[in-house]
Amino acid sequence: MLKAFARFRHSYEFWLLAGILVVAVVLSVMTDTFLTLENLFDLLTENAYVGILCAGLMVVLISGGIDISFTATASVAQYIALTVANAFPIGWLGVFLVACAVGTTLGTINAVVIYRFRMVAIIATIALLNVYFGLLIVFSGGSWIYKLPDWYMNGVNWFAVTGANGYTYSLNLQIIVLIFAFGCTWLLLRRTSIGRQIYAVGGNPDAAQRIGFNMFALSIVIYGYLGLMAGLASIVQAQLAQTVMPNALVGRELDVLAAVVLGGSSLNGGSGSVLGTILGLTLFALMRNGLVLVGVSSYWLQAVTGIVLIAAMSITAIQVRRAQLVRRTGGAK
């Protein structure tokens, strides 16, 4: 137990947690609205779909790949699933099944293009982002869907409890799916052979290939999984927004990437954890929420986000470089 703590103290996650605690304490002291159950619930609900996307993108980054197209994938999945839901009584299960099927299909297309055409992942997915998004706007005419089934608009509210202030606390759709997504990702990465293979590929792709991993199948799992998560996130986001907007998500892909990177996933592959990603996202969300509560103009949120991101990346990179230097010189320095 003590040993585990000592190891944790030197990990990147520890510093994230420290950062979160500092921000949380400062906010609790400075405002009396931050540390209310109401605010924390709202925060969780608002950021849920970003978190689900983060969970999927993290898997891709761990494998040493990258995918920019997931926002377009989500928009396509959302549009198709809810158009179907408007026409047929498919219920919750049906909506999620359609969205996830569409997402997984597009993710698989990404994997096939990257693997078969030997394209650099970022180039292939930028190209496919444009293809998916372009075709979506052409076929949908860019129109929004306002009218959605009642059961969908009402959402899910498990264990609803109404507080003294009239605010209803419940396990809503956003929070349930968020927990499900992180749980699945943790199981995939930590409790399956495929998860170990994903880390191995990210650590050293050549070695993984020579050991005899089926790289094609593995890449389909990895990019398909992000597609699946994009499908989940899309349904959650549309429920929160109460409309389907084809252009709501595209353009935010780099912000999601930033949150995952802040969570400790490296673009070089092989590193990244569910805990780190959750903490990274939490830090982002707390800072944005906190700045608004403290009274900083919301126009400055992005700039602060950028500064924190640059600082975190620079410190990590410098530490990695030092560690490499120590290894190369045999610890002489």
Next chain:
Amino acid sequence: MTISSASRIGLIGIVRPGGGYVYQLGLSLLLVVLVTLFSVLLGNGFTGRANLLSMAVQLPELGILALAMLVTMLHGGINLSAVATANMCALTAASILTAKIPGADGTMSVVWMVVSIAAALAVSLLIGLLNGAIVTYAGVHPMLATLGTMILIRGWSLGLTHGVVISGFPEPIRFFGSGFVFGMPFGLLLLAACAVVVAVILGRTPFGAAIYLIGSNERATEYSGVNTKKILFGIYLLSSLLACVAGIVMMGRFNSANSSYGESYILVTVLALVLGGTDPYGGFGTVSGLVLSLAILQVIASAFNQLHLSAFLTLAIWGLLVVGVSAVTVVTRRSRSSSASDAVR
């Protein structure tokens, strides 16, 4: 650092795109086929002067931004902050112009115009220094470094302006985006000038040679006595300056500046570069290839516009084109060498 890490992005190795002259010949052929096809389909409407001029509207800013991206991609990096830089420079110039010009008389207004452009260039140099410092001294992967600065710069512009559009510039500033010289749009001439300057820097100077060398093997370049840190700083300064020029062209064309103009250009410029044969891992790529690919993309966009097809369909076709060209490159390589061993790096 950059090489070993950049080569990991993507699950597996890739085929180097842009096999030199053969590839560029293929691109030229594609361009000729497209122009012929659309000329037959659209008749005079396509080759007419009005259409050629309309083609030249969007091309300058996209092209100059692509040049800004090119110099970074040649060393194996990328500059995601290019559009944010362009917007911040435009906003800097715009706020000086709108504050000082209305009350200034003839000579003073000229002075303020020069000052505003100089201030924009100074801002771009500062951003270039910031990018260079994060990439060289902290050793952050260029994609992450410029992602961070993109969010910072965009956020800074947004914070200072509160997302407001600043508009209404004097005639000489608008000239950058919408003026004509000898019947040619000034923006297009500026793009040509930038392309020539970048081509000369890349092809005829030790600095340019060093960029290609770093793109091929950064450590070997360093061990052979090149000050790679200095070169990397140079790359990001040059990239920022080009982005600033693009920003000024953009503000001239729109007669306004805003923190969120042209955000879709970031990804499109990357597509244009790859279509033009630039290796995303660095070391290979030319200005001439880029010019060819820009021409192809613009011909498609204009033809689709004349056929009254959606601009988003154009976007989708651009994406398919890049995937298609990569597929063709892979297939031709495979048929040329029976073993797949050289296809996997």
